[in-house]
Amino acid sequence: MVAGQGGFAGSDLSTYAQALTASAVRNAITDPTPSNARARMAVATARDGQRFAGLIRNEDNFSVQMQSPDGTFHLLLKTDVEKLEYEPSPLMPTNYGEILTRQELDDLVGYLQSIVENAKPQPQKED
Numbered sequence: 001m002v003a004g005q006g007g008f009a010g011s012d013l014s015t016y017a018q019a020l021t022a023s024a025v026r027n028a029i030t031d032p033t034p035s036n037a038r039a040r041m042a043v044a045t046a047r048d049g050q051r052f053a054g055l056i057r058n059e060d061n062f063s064v065q066m067q068s069p070d071g072t073f074h075l076l077l078k079t080d081v082e083k084l085e086y087e088p089s090p091l092m093p094t095n096y097g098e099i100l101t102r103q104e105l106d107d108l109v110g111y112l113q114s115i116v117e118n119a120k121p122q123p124q125k126e127d
């Protein structure tokens with residue numbers, strides 16, 4: 001998501017490039033590694049047979065909160081969950097380094113750097 005537009009599977013990228021070098025931004029695109037459990041996809045099978053797939057947004061000993069790709073939240077009690085399986089690979093495609101040209105990657109990095117300015121709060125004009 002950038003400036004409120006886009007999807008919400010990944011983090012908001014409006015100010016992502018702010019404190020990073022170009023190569024660090026490029027690495028985040030070509031070699032995505034879930035930074036924490038939030039970014040992991042999981043499939044929960046409830047005791048009544050219902051299945052929920054989504055990103056784990058929060059989890060404790062008693063409950064798990066998942067968000068499906070369409071944005072729906074599922075708040076499940078662990079006592080109602082038969083099985084909770086985590087996807088081993090990150091949700092973000094891992095092959096951008098292969099399917100995008102060097103120029104396209106440069107453009108993406110340049111874009112993420114360029115939007116940082118717009119995301120900063122604009123000073124109010126004095127009358």
Ligand code: HEM
Binds near residue numbers: 034091
């Ligand atoms: C060219 C397209 C894309 C670009 C430029 C891009 C860029 C990025 C960047 C820079 C991050 C790192 C954010 C951070 O560490 O806070 C990120 C993370 C992520 N992206 Fe993408 N992404 C793209 C496509 C996708 C797609 C298609 C998906 C899912 C279907 C996706 C899902 C995610 C997720 C879940 C994360 C979070 C990983 C984490 O929190 O550690 N991305 N993306």
